[in-house]
Amino acid sequence: MEFALSEEQRMLQDSVRRFLEQNAPLDKVRLAAGDTHTVQRSLWAGASELGIPGMLIPEDFGGMGLGFLDAAIVYEMIGRHVAPLPILGTAVMAPLALMLAGSEAQQEKWLPKIAAGEIVAGVAVTEKIGIREDAGVKARKGTLTGKSLFVIDWAEADLYIVADSDHGLHLVLPDAKGLSRRALNTIDKTRSVGELVFDQVAAEPLPRSSADAVARMIDAGRVMLAADTLGAGQMMIEKAVAYAGERKQFGRVIGSFQAVKHLCAEMAAALEPSRSLVWYAAHALDEVPGDARLMACHAKSHLSEVGRFVARTATEVHGGMGFTDLLGLHYWFKRIGLDRQLLGGPELVRLEAARLQGWAA
Amino acid sequence: MDLVYDPKYEAFREEVRAFLTKHKDQAPRGLGAAGRPSPDACSWQQLLIQHGYAARTIPNDYGGYGAKPDILESRIIAEEFSTARVPSALQNQGISMLVPTLLELGTEEQKKKWVKPTLRGEVVWCQGYSEPGSGSDLASLQTKATEDGDDFVINGQKIWTSTAHEADMIFCLVRTEPDKPKHEGISYLIFSMKTPGIEVRPLTTMTGHAEFNEVFFTDVRVPKTQIVGQRGQGWFVANATLKYERGMLGDPAAMETRFQALVDLMREETVDGQRAIDNPIFRDRLVRLQAELAAMKFNGLRLLTSASRGEDPGLARLIVKLQSCELTHQISALAIDVMGEFGVLYDDSPYLRSHGSWQWGYMFQLGLIIGGGTAQIQKNIISERGLGMPREPKLAK
Ligand SMILES: Cc1cc2nc3c(=O)[nH]c(=O)nc-3n(C[C@H](O)[C@H](O)[C@H](O)COP(=O)(O)OP(=O)(O)OC[C@H]3O[C@@H](n4cnc5c(N)ncnc54)[C@H](O)[C@@H]3O)c2cc1C
Ligand SMILES: Cc1cc2nc3c(=O)[nH]c(=O)nc-3n(C[C@H](O)[C@H](O)[C@H](O)COP(=O)(O)OP(=O)(O)OC[C@H]3O[C@@H](n4cnc5c(N)ncnc54)[C@H](O)[C@@H]3O)c2cc1C
Secondary structure, eight states, X not given: XXXXXXXXXXXXXXXXXXXXXXXXXXXXXXXXXXXXXXXXXXXXXXXXXXXXXXXXXXXXXXXXXXXXXXXXHHHHHHHHTTOOOOOIIIIIIHHHHHHHHOOHHHHHHHHHHHXXXXXXXXXXXXXXXXXXXXXXXXXXXXXXXXXXXXXXXOTXXXXXXXXXXXSOEEEEOTTXXXXXXXXXXXXXXXXXXXXXXXXXXXXXEOTTOOHHHHHHHHHHHHHHHHHXXXXXXXXXXXXXXXXXXXXXXXXXXXXXXXXXXHHHHHHHHXXXXXXXXXXXXXXXXXXXXXXXXHHHHHXXXXXXXXXXXXXXXXXXXXXXXXXXXXXOXXXXXXXXXXXXXXXXXXXXXXXHHHHHTXXXX | OBOOOOHHHHHHHHHHHHXXXXXXXXXXXXXXXXXXXXXXXHHHXXXXXXXXXXXXXXXXXXXXXXXXXXXXXXXXXXXXXXXXXXXXXXXXXIIIIIHHHHHHHOOHHHHHHHHHHHHTTSSOEEEEOOBTTBSSSGGGOOOEEEEETTEEEEEEXXXXXXXXXXXXXXXXXXXXXXXXXXXXXXXXXXXXXXXXXXXXXXXXXXXXXXXXXXXXXXXXXXXXXXXXXXXXXXXXXXXXXXXXXXXXXXXXXXXXXXXXXXXXXXXXXXXXXXXXXXXXXXXXXXXXXXXXXXHHHHHHHHHHXXXXXXXXXXXXXXXXXXXXXXXXXXXXXXXXXXXXXXXXOOTTOTTOSGGGHHHHHHHHHHXXXXXXXXXXXXXXXXXXXXXXXXOOOOOOO
C-alpha cells in the first residue's frame, strides 16, 4: 500500500513544470489571451514534443500510454501555469472517446495524429450534463441536427467529437456542410470554448458508443478540471505568500499581520487535502472502477469550492494589485472560474453524486 | 500509487475480521471517550491487547503486545473495527499522550511502573497543563515547584483539566526555574491525584456535564524522581505529548463513522413526510461534507505512507487538527439542522433522537476546536511552519 506519487511521476511532473516555466511565462499567457481562439502553435508544438497530447493514448498509436493519475499531475502543472493549451478535449476526452467507442479504423486514423500533436480535437458533451437554450443534438441517418454549447477546445479544431441526445458519439469535421460555429467568449482567455450549430451535418458515428463511454469521458474530464484548479490554486497561494512577504504597510511586511497569515493558512488548509482527493479520483479511474464516478464528482465539486475560496482570498491578499491586470493574477482567478462551471458546476455534480448513491431520484 | 494491500496484509485483515466475528458480543456498549473506563471496557481493552488490537507496538515488558511497528496493520485494525462498528482500543489522555511520552523520554522505572496499568485502563490520567492565565500561551504557566530535600513542593492552579475528578494520576507542567526564560524553566512531573494538598473542583461545561475541572495545589509534595526528562526540559517533553494529542484528534475512521450515522439519520427523519435526504438543500450539504471527508481520508492515507517512509509530509500533517475538528463539527451541525426542533431537545426529553448524542457532540466538538491548540493557534502554525510566513513579533517577556 502506497499513497504517493512514484519517482517517475515526480520526474514527469517536474519536466512538465520546467517546460511550462520556460515556455508559458506570463507574457506568453498575455499574448494568448489577446487572441483566445487561436491555438498557440509554438507552445503546442513544445507540448507535443513532450508527448502531452498523447499522454493517455496507447503506445501502439504513438502515445505515451500513461494512466489517469499521470495525466492528472501533468494537468496540475498546466493549471499552475494557466497554460493556453487545448488539452482537455484533445488529450483527454477525444482520445477516450476514440479508445472506448471508435472502430479500429477510426482509432488508426485519428489517435496517432492526436498523439503527434498534429490535430486539435474539440469535444461537444455539455448537453449530456444539462440542456440550456434548447441545445442538444439529434442524430438521424448519418447526420446531426441541433446545437451544442461550451464545446471544449473549440478553436481551430480539426475534428469534433459530438455526443447526441441518445448516447451516440460522432466525428464531425469542421468544414462539414451545414455546420456553423460561434465563439463563446468567457472570462478565461487561456482556453477556448464555442458553440456548434448543426443543420443536417454529415457525421461519422463511433460504432461502440454507449452511455458508459460518454460517462467515462465526463468523469475523466472532471478529474482533469479538478487537477487544473488544484494547480492554479496552489500557484495562487504561493503568489499570495510571496507577495505578503514583500509588500510593506505600517512599517511591516503585510505577511506579518495575523489577519493575512490566517487567510493564507486557511487557503493551504483547504487546498492541501484536496490534492490527495484529486490523486485518488484519478487513480480510481484506472484502478478502482466502483469508486471512479463518485470520486470524479467529489473531486470536481470539492475543488470547485476550494478553488473559489482560494481564488478570491489570494486576490484579496494582494490588495488593489490583485485586482489589476498588472500582476496578471486574474488569469488564475478566471481559470478557476471556468473550471468550476465546465462539465457541471458543483451543485449539479453533487446531485449526480447523490444519485449514484441512491440518495436522489 | 498502489492501494492494493499485499497478500500478507489481506491475511491479517482476515484475522482481524475473524476476531471481530468471534468476540464482538463481548464489546462494551458506548465507550465514554474520557473518564474512568467501566469494568466491561477494561476487560475488552485487555482482550484487545492480548490479541494485538490495542497497544500493538508497545513492548511486552511494558504490557503491550510487542509487535513490530507497521502502520498498515494499525490502519487495517482501525478500518475493520470501524466497519464492524465495534469499539476499538481505549483512547484517553494516559494512553494517547502519557504512554508515548514515557516510552520516548521516561526512565526505565517509570515505564515499568506506569505503562502497563495505563494501557489496561486500570490507571486513569489527567493532563495538567492549562492555567487560568496560560492557555494558548502555555509556556507562561505559573504553577511553582520548589525544591525541598528529595521533593518538589507544588503550589498553584490548573484549569480545564479533563477527567481530573476521576483520575488516579496527573502529568503536570510546573515552573521549577522561575529565573530562566519562560520555555526553559518548566519541568514535567507525574504524581498521584491522591497526594495531600490537591483539591479538584469540577467545572460544568456547556454540555451540562462536568467534563473538566479546576485543580488546586497547596504544598503538594512530589518526590524528585517523578520528573520525566530533565529539570527545565518540561517544555520539550510536553511538546512530545502535544504531537501525540494532535494525532489523536484527526482520526478519519471516527469521522467516517459519524458520517454514516448522519446518513442513517437523514434517511429516518421526515418533515411533512419528506425524508431529510430527499430535501435538496440538506442533501447538497451532505454530499459536500462527503467530499471533504474523502479529501481528509486520502490525506490520511498520504500521511500514512509518509510516516512509513520516515518522511515529513509538512503541510499535509499541519492542517489535520484544524480541518478534522472543523469537519467533525460540521457533520454534527448538519445532523442538528436535519432534526430541526428535535435537534435542540436535550436531557431526557420525549422525542429525543440518538440519546441526544448529536446535540452533545455539536457542543463537545466545539471544545475540541478550542482544546489542544485552538484553531487560531493552528493557523499560526500552518502559516509560520508550513508556509514560512513571518513569526509574530515577540512582545516583551
Ligand atoms: C476597485 C478599486 C478602486 C479604487 N479606487 C481608488 C481611488 O479612486 N482613489 C484612491 O486613492 N485609491 C483607490 N483604490 C485603492 C484602495 O483604496 C486600496 O487598494 C486599498 O486601500 C488597499 O490598499 P493596497 O491595495 O495598497 O493593499 P495593501 O494595503 O497592500 O493590502 C494588501 C493586503 O494586506 C492586508 N493588510 C494591510 N495592512 C493590514 C493590517 N494592518 N492588518 C491586517 N491586514 C492588513 C490588506 O487587508 C490586504 O489584504 C481603489 C482600489 C480598488 C480595488
Ligand atoms: C474540551 C476541552 C478539554 C480540555 N482539556 C484539557 C486538559 O485536559 N488539560 C489541560 O491542560 N488543558 C485542557 N484544555 C485547555 C485547552 O488546552 C485550552 O483551552 C486551550 O489551549 C486554549 O487556551 P484558553 O482556553 O486559555 O484560551 P486563550 O488562550 O485565552 O484563547 C482565547 C482566544 O484567543 C485566541 N488566541 C490566543 N492566543 C492567540 C494568538 N497568539 N493568536 C491568535 N489568537 C490567539 C484563541 O485562539 C482563542 O480564540 C481543554 C480545553 C477544552 C475546551
